[in-house]
Amino acid sequence: MTTRATPAQKRRRLREGLASGTLQRLPGAFSPLAARAVADHGFDGVYVSGAALAADLGLPDIGLTTLTEVAGRGGQIARATDLPTLIDADTGFGEVANAARTIEALEDAGLAGCHLEDQVNPKRCGHLDGKTLVPAADMVRRVAAAVKARTDPDFVVCARTDARSVEGLDAAIDRAKAYVDAGADMVFPEALKDEAEFAAFRAAVDVPLLANMTEFGASPLLSARRLEALGYNLVIWPVSSLRAAMGAVDELFAALRTEGTQASLVDRMQTRARLYDLVDYASYSAFDRDLFNFEIPGSAT
Ligand SMILES: C[C@](O)(C(=O)O)[C@H](CC(=O)O)C(=O)O
Numbered sequence: 001m002t003t004r005a006t007p008a009q010k011r012r013r014l015r016e017g018l019a020s021g022t023l024q025r026l027p028g029a030f031s032p033l034a035a036r037a038v039a040d041h042g043f044d045g046v047y048v049s050g051a052a053l054a055a056d057l058g059l060p061d062i063g064l065t066t067l068t069e070v071a072g073r074g075g076q077i078a079r080a081t082d083l084p085t086l087i088d089a090d091t092g093f094g095e096v097a098n099a100a101r102t103i104e105a106l107e108d109a110g111l112a113g114c115h116l117e118d119q120v121n122p123k124r125c126g127h128l129d130g131k132t133l134v135p136a137a138d139m140v141r142r143v144a145a146a147v148k149a150r151t152d153p154d155f156v157v158c159a160r161t162d163a164r165s166v167e168g169l170d171a172a173i174d175r176a177k178a179y180v181d182a183g184a185d186m187v188f189p190e191a192l193k194d195e196a197e198f199a200a201f202r203a204a205v206d207v208p209l210l211a212n213m214t215e216f217g218a219s220p221l222l223s224a225r226r227l228e229a230l231g232y233n234l235v236i237w238p239v240s241s242l243r244a245a246m247g248a249v250d251e252l253f254a255a256l257r258t259e260g261t262q263a264s265l266v267d268r269m270q271t272r273a274r275l276y277d278l279v280d281y282a283s284y285s286a287f288d289r290d291l292f293n294f295e296i297p298g299s300a301t
């Protein structure tokens with residue numbers, strides 16, 4: 001209800017951010033409520049992780065989720081804020097024609113952009129061993145189809161290459177250049193090993209670059225400040241909020257089992273007041289003043 005920016009305005013904002021020379025910081029949001037928190041903390045955009053979306057459904061990240069599920073959840077998350085939302089479109093949910101339809105669906109859902117990767121199906125998390133890639137020529141067709149399918153020229157098509165850990169750094173750079181020639185607006189070099197490789201990619205590729213700062217992976221956790229100095233344009237922390245939340249959920253359930261009460265953990269929980277703030281309870285009194293005319297117990301406000 002509080003969201004006023006249109007999808008077109010959000011896409012423009014992402015484009016301007018990528019052209020600004022300032023690193024765009026996009027934490028992953030596993031739900032619309034988490035996206036509200038991303039916005040409230042003053043980030044530049046929201047990221048929707050395929051791994052987190054699958055995990056939230058109790059599934060591994062091997063391409064089991066469908067375009068309908070991903071576009072549906074992505075749309076709910078995109079709608080929750082005025083920020084641009086970038087979504088993980090895995091391999092594009094099929095062959096070349098499917099990649100085109102994927103862009104149509106994601107655009108219709110209000111996303112600002114997506115990334116498509118050059119793995120075969122079943123795909124894997126980019127930081128695991130045993131990945132297989134499609135030939136570069138096939139991915140070029142995938143990217144070209146995606147670019148052609150968009151109706152808003154500001155929708156960002158980002159090409160991810162998983163080649164670093166399969167074919168080596170040079171091959172990954174060659175693939176990235178071919179994807180840029182096919183029309184990719186941004187490149188996501190997956191699973192780079194160290195800072196020197198991040199720098200090598202920056203030196204070789206002319207379009208905006210995305211850095212994936214996922215935990216327990218192959219890449220070092222470089223800070224936003226460091227990535228900006230390296231010339232990167234956008235950073236994602238894709239699964240961090242889910243891992244943090246689920247870490248807290250595990251602790252809570254352990255306490256409930258052993259102590260029979262959550263009392264020892266209440267002071268680390270999000271308060272009722274903060275939750276109501278994020279869902280903007282107060283603004284609904286524009287329609288009906290009886291909806292927000294109570295005192296929250298224990299709250300100063
Ligand atoms: C970015 C990613 O594609 C995702 O789905 O969030 C994953 C993240 C992860 O598994 O940690 C990836 O890097 O493959």
Ligand SMILES: [Mg+2]
Pocket residue numbers: 049050051061088090
């Ligand atoms: Mg993914």
